[in-house]
Amino acid sequence: MRALLLIFALLLPALAAGQDLRPVRCRFLSFGGTDSSATVLALSDKGAEVRCPLSTDSMSEPVVCFAGDNKIAFLSPADRKPTATATIPAAAKAVILVFVANSKPSADSPPWKVLVIEDTPKNFPDGGAFVANFYHKDIRFILGEHKGMLHPAGNHGYPLPAERDAFNMAPVIFEFLQDESWRTASESVVRFLPGMRYLIFAYVDPASGRPRISTFQDLAPPVTEAP
Numbered sequence: 247m248r249a250l251l252l253i254f255a256l257l258l259p260a261l262a263a264g265q266d267l268r269p270v271r272c273r274f275l276s277f278g279g280t281d282s283s284a285t286v287l288a289l290s291d292k293g294a295e296v297r298c299p300l301s302t303d304s305m306s307e308p309v310v311c312f313a314g315d316n317k318i319a320f321l322s323p324a325d326r327k328p329t330a331t332a333t334i335p336a337a338a339k340a341v342i343l344v345f346v347a348n349s350k351p352s353a354d355s356p357p358w359k360v361l362v363i364e365d366t367p368k369n370f371p372d373g374g375a376f377v378a379n380f381y382h383k384d385i386r387f388i389l390g391e392h393k394g395m396l397h398p399a400g401n402h403g404y405p406l407p408a409e410r411d412a413f414n415m416a417p418v419i420f421e422f423l424q425d426e427s428w429r430t431a432s433e434s435v436v437r438f439l440p441g442m443r444y445l446i447f448a449y450v451d452p453a454s455g456r457p458r459i460s461t462f463q464d465l466a467p468p469v470t471e472a473p
Contacts, residue, residue: 276300278347373406390416
């Protein structure tokens with residue numbers, strides 16, 4: 247409760263000064279955690295609690311959260327303590343918030359880090375893929391005719407591949423840099439269609455220690471505006 251009051255107190259000066267607490271349409275996904283039904287809390291512009299589901303399987307339905315000074319603070323439902331902060335681009339009206347579990351949480355390091363993906367056709371194209379590198383070294387990949395490379399913590403969106411077969415399939419290949427050599431971690435063909443997008447994450451499996459690729463499919467149309 248003290249944390250809730252503290253965050254609400256931080257919002258009051260913005261309200262009193264007439265500053266923007268702007269609505270941002272958010273969709274949520276958690277990555278690296280074990281609880282598929284986890285949630286966090288945000289505060290509305292009136293100070294009411296807003297529950298934000300952190301599914302490990304698919305992105306949530308849109309939830310309107312409010313950003314003050316381009317930040318959205320989240321609390322733990324159990325004890326109302328701060329659990330994460332998302333920094334929202336100044337012009338963003340719709341975002342995808344990927345909550346990445348912190349492997350070593352502490353008093354100075356919250357349980358979650360947040361990857362903010364601005365949900366626009368330019369940044370996360372319809373029919374394309376958004377790739378994020380959670381691996382500790384470089385990755386490189388092929389998405390149809392698109393060839394990319396990302397440094398650690400890098401991310402980028404790629405449009406719908408033009409080079410697809412009669413079944414709208416295109417090759418998807420990921421390689422990880424290991425011991426100064428490139429090693430193939432995943433090689434497949436994937437169906438790319440308008441109205442369907444993919445989030446693709448490169449990471450190290452904590453159980454096996456091996457590099458992995460996780461792909462999340464988004465069937466919802468891109469959202470570009472908040473109410």
